[in-house]
Amino acid sequence: MKANQPMIRVKDLHKHFGAVQALNGVSLTVERGRVVVIIGPSGSGKSTLLRCVNHLETPTSGEVWIDGEQLTTNQAHLNEVRAEIGMVFQLFNLFPHLSALENVTLAQEVVRKRSKEKAIENAMKQLERVGIPEKADSYPGQLSGGQQQRVAIARALAMDPKIMLFDEPTSALDPEMIKEVLDVMLDLAKEGMTMLVVSHEMGFTRAAADEIIFMDEGLIVEDTTPHDLFNNPREERTKLFLSQILQH
């Protein structure tokens, strides 16, 4: 909206699932065009934070601002905002009854009200961007995990989002397919997309992240540059976690 507003601003976010406290007051700002990676042990609230940003989870309390506009619980408003925020899931969540192309055109037609021709044209452009235009007519079940995830990225990009959220996009992939997905993400980062990424891919983090956040027990423990976090983590918890994931 306004150029001087941060793209994502999260203020004192709390999220409880019954007695479980997933988020205990998280505040975070992501400037336009920045790539922020969130790491942390499982159950630390990383995914919940990400899902609160587009209100797939409704926060218990706190505020989320997207491009200078505060999210409310009004559904019509939420649908509008979500169209501007692409999301990529760990398990891809492609629509299995639709071809790769239809996966990418559906929301363009239904939400953006684009004509079929325009939607297809744009979808092919996005499939080329993620490197698999030849799979346009394949169904998700016929694609490898890496290809599915790239279609999922194309599906999100086709909406021309201002922000891309990645929720552990490579955790469900076989090792040889991780690179093809990370390459696409790296290209996006270079093109200046604002990205919030939950991932433990340290190679990607080093190469693309402007900022890295370490979360534990629903709180942000450390928020710094990848270089600083890897080379001299301040907090004990961060050191312990890094020693565990970087051991091998």
Added chain:
Amino acid sequence: MRLTGVQGVPCTPDSLHAEEIYVPERQTEPLIDTQDIAFQPPAVIQFGSEGETRSWRDFPWWFVALILIAAVAAYTILSRENYIDAFNFIKAGLSITGITAVLSYLIALILGLLTGLSRISRNIFLNNLGRLYVELIRGIPMLVLIFFIALVGVPTVVDGLNSLGVWFGEQGIRAPYLVLTSFSNQSIPMHARAIVALSVTYGAFLAEIFRAGIQSIGRGQMEAARSVGMSSGQAMRYVILPQAIRNVLPALGNDFVAMVKDSSLVSVLAVRDITQVARLYAGSTFRFRESYMTLAVMYLTLTVALSLLVQAVERRLRAHES
């Protein structure tokens, strides 16, 4: 991907109670692929030719027997004067049976889809209304329901509409007065009431199938659809329902077969379907054996043919999946 629904199992409404419907979640790779069992590697067959035994055992002998019974019965019917006479008399009811089954099923589909959707809705009123309807229907025998809906339910609604019309008349509003008071119980034929009764009854069964089908679709699908900005209605229409309906098609098909059978119940309302016509024939000629034998074979032929059709459609659907 496979659909392991309730196909092949003769479907009575009792087998469709909510908790018993098993509509598995879609899985990209089947845990056990039946084809693997059919084509066992030779190494396994060495141990007492297990593979052959199994295919011998798995062969649908019951189905061969069924076809044989149908063939023998058909031959009996077609080769004897009395049976031909009975068949020619009873077949006059076929169109009523067909119309009743098809029309009731179509209405039940709409009713079932709406109720199924309200059962999963977060709206407390709709949710409970749907549940109430389903539980009410499930708790009453179908025969009783048919009497009740046709002879109590429909007249009550008509009386209600009449008094509403009278009320409009008293307010001086003429159009609704004329329309609403024009209904009368005599003008609603038993056949229509029978169709209403069957639709309402089956609507509850189909609602449970739709509900199970919708709930079999993983949460991730709804989330993915919402994350690109679709409303929950759009997500339901373009993403969830197409998958859900494909998953439950075998179950829906089986219920149509069940509907054809249960349409025989409308004979208690003196609707002249094949059952009623057979009863009339038996009553007037005292040829009970000819009459009911022919009737039974007619139903069997109908249901076996429809079951085969359902299975063929299902196979075709499976072939399209990868």
